[in-house]
Amino acid sequence: xxxxxxxxxxxxxxxxxxxxxxxxxxxxxxxxxxxxxxxxxxxxxxxxxxxxxxxxxxxxxxxxxxxxxxxxxxxxxxxxxxxxxxxxxxxxxxxxxxxxxxxxxxxxxxxxxxxxxxxxxxxxxxxxxxxxxxxxxxxxxxxxxxxxxxxxxxxxxxxxxxxxxxxxxxxxxxxxxxxxxxxxxxxxxxxxxxxxxxxxxxxxxxxxxxxxxxxxxxxxxxxxxxxxxxxxxxxxxxxxxxxxxxxxxxxxxxxxxxxxxxxxxxxxxxxxxxxxxxxxxxxxxxxxxxxxxxxxxxxxxxxxxxxxxxxxxxxxxxxxxxxxx
Numbered sequence: 083x084x085x086x087x088x089x090x091x092x093x094x095x096x097x098x099x100x101x102x103x104x105x106x107x108x109x110x111x112x113x114x115x116x117x118x119x120x121x122x123x124x125x126x127x128x129x130x131x132x133x134x135x136x137x138x139x140x141x142x143x144x145x146x147x148x149x150x151x152x153x154x155x156x157x158x159x160x161x162x163x164x165x166x167x168x169x170x171x172x173x174x175x176x177x178x179x180x181x182x183x184x185x186x187x188x189x190x191x192x193x194x195x196x197x198x199x200x201x202x203x204x205x206x207x208x209x210x211x212x213x214x215x216x217x218x219x220x221x222x223x224x225x226x227x228x229x230x231x232x233x234x235x236x237x238x239x240x241x242x243x244x245x246x247x248x249x250x251x252x253x254x255x256x257x258x259x260x261x262x263x264x265x266x267x268x269x270x271x272x273x274x275x276x277x278x279x280x281x282x283x284x285x286x287x288x289x290x291x292x293x294x295x296x297x298x299x300x301x302x303x304x305x306x307x308x309x310x311x312x313x314x315x316x317x318x319x320x321x322x323x324x325x326x327x328x329x330x331x332x333x334x335x336x337x338x339x340x341x342x343x344x345x346x347x348x349x350x351x352x353x354x355x356x357x358x359x360x361x362x363x364x365x366x367x368x369x370x371x372x373x374x375x376x377x378x379x380x381x382x383x384x385x386x387x388x389x390x391x392x393x394x395x396x397x398x399x400x401x402x403x404x405x406x407x
Contacts, residue, residue: 114138114393115165115185116224116249116256119299120348121388122361122377124322124341126264126295127181127230127243128169130332133402136165136395138185141194143389145213152387153351154311157218160194161253162187167395171232177240179230181247186223189308198390212389222308224251241266254306254348262297265324269293291328295341296321303348312348313356319344322363331370339366342381349387359388371397 119125121140142159145151163185171179191214199211228247235241241263249256269292273279278286299318305311322341326334341363347356360381367374378390 113167113169113181113183113226113228115163115167115183116226116251117161117253117348117388118377118391118393119318120316120345120359121391122343122345122359122363122379123375123391123393124295124339124363124366124377125260125299125318125320126262126297127179127228127245127260128167129240129264130169131171131179131399131403132167132169132397133399134165134167134395134397136167136393138163138165138391138393139194139197140391141198141389142387143198143212144215146384148210149213153349153357155309155349157216157308158191158195158214159189159218159308160191161189161222162194163222163224165395177232179232181226181228181230183226184223185225185251186221188220189222190219191217194390197392202390218308222252224249224253235263235266236271238267252306253308254312255304256301258299258301260297260299262295262320264295264297265293266295267293291325293324293326294322295324295339309349311350311354313346313350315346316348316356317346322366324366326368333370334368335370337366337368339368340364341366357387 113128114123114125115138117140118138140161142155142161143152144155144158164187165183165185167181167183169179169181195214203209203211226247226249228245230243230245232240233242243264244261246259248258269289270279273281273286273289297320301316303312303314303316320341320343322339324337324339326337328334343361343363345359345361347358349357351357359379361377361379362381364376364378374392374394376390376392379388
């Protein structure tokens with residue numbers, strides 16, 4: 083019976099992936115659905131209006147490759163969510179944006195077990211696989227919402243953000259506040275300081291492509307059906323550097339971004355003490371409306387608890403928005 087449930091989960095997961103890859107619409111990166119924020123994915127608010135469909139996978143492993151247990155959670159989970167994320171920058175309320183992100187899907191072993199054990203551990207690094215015992219099989223969901231105020235950074239409009247948000251669902255519950263800078267044009271600023279702001283040779287255009295982002299986030303969390311033991315309070319510090327080719331359109335022609343995060347910890351150990359985590363966002367690649375992101379706990383050099391994830395999205399805003407105008 084367990085095998086048949088696992089097979090059903092596997093098929094449903096790849097059905098979601100096929101919808102993502104096989105769609106005829108363009109793609110883009112959305113705001114992070116829970117629990118991505120606590121797995122190391124970039125968690126900044128969207129800088130322009132979007133309506134996106136996507137797939138997000140996050141893996142929680144009960145053991146590391148030496149068989150040591152992470153915390154009181156007695157299950158390994160591959161959390162697969164099909165997501166819809168709507169961000170609106172309101173013309174009527176200039177400088178304000180809202181977001182609603184809904185994610186639901188089958189939790190099971192695949193495809194995250196294959197990616198962790200067969201691909202990363204076996205094929206790439208040749209290291210022992212992470213063992214599993216009991217796994218969570220079922221359907222999980224999360225709903226995230228937020229409101230954000232945008233402010234200028236010197237002469238750059240809508241770069242500083244301040245916002246509040248909430249997350250609820252079968253995994254856990256959380257209310258949060260965040261503040262930070264998104265997409266500060268540090269390359270252009272450096273050229274201006276050097277008096278080369280109007281220079282457009284190859285070297286200047288390369289420097290002009292650099293942008294920097296950073297965020298601080300604090301939250302109050304409560305246990306849910308999947309994660310019953312969580313830290314009451316947590317905070318996240320995140321920073322990232324991107325390089326891209328930009329024009330007058332809101333989405334870049336090409337962009338690659340990498341970042342690091344320090345999380346005071348959503349989870350607690352066997353004594354109830356918070357487990358601090360460190361993550362890296364390995365690569366976020368955007369080509370116009372298409373984006374792919376992957377994150378990992380390799381900064382911690384461990385393989386249990388919240389270990390890694392990946393995400394893709396498709397943006398349908400340009401087709402849907404005109405219907406309501």
